[in-house]
Amino acid sequence: MRRPGMMIELDRCVGCLACVSACKERWDSGPGAARDWVRSYEHGKRGEDLGVTFYPGLCMQCSEDPCTAECPTGATYARPDGIVVVDPQVCIGCGNCVPMCPYGARHPDPEKKIVEKCNLCAPYVARGEQPACVQTCLAECRHFGDVADPDSEVSRWIRERAAKPLKTAEIDVGPNVYYAPAADREVLIANGALKPTRSAELTRI
């Protein structure tokens, strides 16, 4: 079974935000909103081990999709191929799903009045294109494809760079976005890339 996913090389990312700009443009995200993000973390001391790690993040398309569990309308669901989507015609923007994501990958769009998230540009991929962030990445640090197929290019990248998803012993909901190398992955986790999920009161946004 095909499972679209992504692999990101953290040590190649230059933090230029072309990915976020392209995503925002493609998906018409409203003011203050975007489906993906790049955060930056400084670590170490000047003169010793000072360093900078970027965290290009997006929906991890988790196999367990905990974010869909408490949707009151059924607007959000995992497709057969595992991509978690929100049907914009059905979503009422209650925001119930937002705290259910350990990565903070869901956000209410202030103008569209619905919850938005990354769908790996599925409709565009179906037309033979790449996700917008992959297509435009200046550092070529994003690799997209079928992570279930060991012969796919993305699987080769995952093997070659020993990429792993962002997860901990406590929080593991089967993410399908892989990050390398290990040292940078640890920086992301140490800086709170994952948070325990919690159910929300049903509130309209």
Place this chain on the structure above:
Amino acid sequence: MPDTPNLSRRGWLGGVAATAAAGATLTSSSEAQAFSLLRSPEAVVADRVVPSYCELCFWNCGLLAEVKGNRILSLRGHPDYPNAQGRLCGRGNAGAASVIDRDRLKYPMVRVGARGEGRFERVGWKTAYRTIAQGFQRIKAEHGAQALALLYHGRGGPLIRRMLVAFGSPNYAAPSYAQCKGSRDVAYKLTFGEKLTSPEPLDLDETRCMVLFGSHLGENAHNSQVQELVRARRRGASLVVLDPRMSTVASRADVWLPVRPGSDTAVLLAWIHLLLREKAWNAAFVDKHTVGFEKLERHVQPFTPEWAAAQAGVPAADILRAFDLMRKAMPAVLIHPGRHVTWYGEPDIQRGRAQAILTALLGAFWAPGGIFRPSSPTVKEFPGPDFPDLPKSVDEAAGKYPFAPEVTTTGIREATRTGKPYPVKGWFVHGTNLIQSMPNVGETIEAIRNLDMLVVCDVMPTEIVQWADVVLPEDTYLERYDDLQLGAGKKPYIGIRQPVVTSPHDTRPAWRIAKELSQELGVGDQFAFETFEEYLSARLEGSGVTLAELKKKGVHQLEPTQPAYLRPDEDFHWHTPTGKVELFSQQLADKGFSPLPTHTPIPEPPAGAFRLLYGRSPLHSFGRTQNNPILHDLDSTNVVWMHPAAASKLGLEHGVSVMVTNDKGDATGPVSLLVTERIAPECVYMVHGFGHRSKGLSRANGQGASDSDLVRDYALDPIGGTTGMRTQTVRVRAAQRQERR
């Protein structure tokens, strides 16, 4: 996903609020108009793809615009353009938002209030042209045509220049020389007889070692150069970065040398010293192509790594480590010449010379992995009558800047301010916000007050527009034809900018403004064409591509006109007085300047003060893009970087609101403080281009701090006339209650 009716993807008519998508009203906030906010944008399918090239910055990347009706659905990098390679940066991706920005200049205007007050009334184009023509004719009658000047930046500028020169003035200048690349161009021309092209001919495909001086690629999103640098790293090329700040690229380097500001030349001299001491220079290149080697050898004897380490405040071992990386990679070493290099005045020439000399000694000029020899496309000039004999430019008449290859903005400003060597009374400003792009805004305003007429042609109501007597609104780059892009590189190319959509306002392209205004000025015979297609077709004649083909493809690749690398047996006559690469510059000596590069330490800031450093955000170009709805949304303000030790001494905490001041009574802010180990304790840093004060820029106005407001103490280089702008020291204090937003 369910189908959505094909409603408006972009709120595409100026002033028209975003249209509602299926089942929702989407206009609750005042910013909604800037976003189209379709819930299912994928349901809107393009009816055409139009190739053109970008102008969010002047890398001018090729693009493909997907368009439906008069709406741009998306922009993406043109796959066949060498400067884009199928990708756009964060700015380029947001370009369509500049079309729908409600703050655009929408119609011609003339001033009704006092100068600088920003009060205008709408006029028709004919009235605007006649007002300008009357003003310019009067200036010409009273002071001569040389009393008119053009200050410009962008593709439309050269056609306006054609008008000005035909009218009889030699005074045209761009900040991209005197406030940016100038000192590098002078230094490389003095040494190799060639100035470098833009994009720089860096052989990143073949390099095995890259050395950057303050270049912060990545934060500075020079598209293809970033792509090629990352690819070179992937291939295993080593990377050395000199920067007092840990830039993104410095954080990725094998060796980061956090040099004291202004001490790069000391490190360069030490590397030259090492190369000579260890007899490791490229003898084949040096023997065949250079002059002055012995003098250089004597000159660099004292410049040991230990000496440089003391000057630069970095360990000698790291200088050696970087040297080893270069030596191992020889001759495939790329000494990056830099781009924005006007930091300290004359020392910038010395640094550029040292970079050029090191490149020569490594054998890395016109060599694989170093600087390659670019080929440029040649196309016809559009025919016109001969230009009149021109009087001396302001710089020539003043006998200034003997090695400047062009007139300087600074020289024009000085003549306007002082009337010497002769008065300048009229400015045409195209596409450059001089209030932010030139240092010492006080001098700029003093000059403007001396003008009889200031014409500003721009897309956005920037600060300089507020000072204009006549405002000419230009089409955005997505709405107009411009002159051809003649791309230099290993493979030269011709690119076209063409209308992707139609402007919803009463705006015009620069070519049309130049043509129509020329008619009013009596030099219309320079523009003997009806449509711009006619002009472009005439220029393309014999180039191997027709206008129709170019409009369809966007770019036409040509064969190189010369080999990218010097052949070992090639007897090249370099375009210098000796015909050789001049390690020792008799030209400089003759004019009383140091013929060999020297290091002059920059004075430390006074106690409690900081050196002001500035740089780029990957989402902004100078001060041009802060009001773009998407880019503003992603990056709305800058912050001031300060080292933790310095912050704690001042009792300032991370995130507090601060004001940055100089000793001339200027203050900028309020702006948030970023406390970070990445900046040297004696410096503060901010991204350039924020702190706008034009009320017409509704998003950008008042956001962040402006380094341009503070830089009064610039250092004028007497060799090439560029302005060093890292010479300003500043203080930082907590913002008072009434200053906070």
